């Protein structure tokens with residue numbers, strides 16, 4: 076049986092280089108090889124905040140990011156939760172398959188609750204991983220390119236698929252996670268790379284913005300540049316970033332810089348990142364808001380057809 080790839084992003088801000096090397100590169104490599112769905116998880120935005128915020132703007136930016144990195148809407152179905160009611164309706168039977176205890180011990184949910192700015196934790200915070208199972212299973216996804224933090228959610232999806240099949244007969248595959256091959260990139264301040272922390276190079280950043288961000292990056296006082304992740308995490312992270320952009324081992328770049336110090340290191344990193352982003356920036360300029368809307372409208376229609384077929388099958392299996 077051939078694979079179906081499904082993955083998604085919450086539309087909460089622009090994508091950055093961490094996303095690129097973590098999952099976007101994988102998606103571009105897999106498009107055309109397998110049928111692929113990319114979900115703009117708009118309903119998932121309200122799991123850790125009270126309102127969706129600038130949702131339309133964020134959705135447009137996300138679509139432009141997708142087109143910029145080279146996702147091809149003829150080969151990939153790009154769609155959103157809120158346009159596919161039949162996907163959302165799968166949540167109801169799926170919720171009946173998991174216990175409250177299982178929902179409560181999801182480590183990613185626990186972590187999000189710990190970092191949430193909400194005054195009260197909503198029911199959706201505990202149940203969205205089951206909704207994510209609907210995201211993956213509506214198209215019978217088998218391969219899910221994600222980061223490590225998503226593994227507990229994938230376990231929920233596998234559990235839902237297994238229990239559904241046991242209770243009602245074989246309908247769903249048990250999907251597998253697909254992890255990016257690249258090492259985790261940190262932000263330019265050494266912490267977790269995140270748009271909201273101002274330490275990430277977004278795919279939409281200009282050359283000047285990129286240079287300014289890298290100029291401010293944290294390094295250390297040792298002039299001799301070496302690749303030492305343990306003792307010099309900030310320098311190592313910059314070397315890794317340059318290495319990923321250049322397709323070269325970071326150790327080799329460190330040796331070339333030698334005793335050139337942080338100034339040389341930052342110049343090398345800035346050039347590497349800007350050269351790498353040049354074709355992505357060019358493609359971004361070739362697409363406008365109208366293209367983005369059209370891509371989404373077409374994707375939504377295709378996804379909906381798929382969801383209707385799966386919901387029919389689910390209802391029939393359950394005897395509704």
Ligand code: TRP
Nearest residue numbers: 081082083084085116207210221
């Ligand atoms: N939870 C994912 C994130 O925060 C986004 C997401 C929603 C997703 N539905 C998905 C990822 C389905 C993979 C598959 O990044």
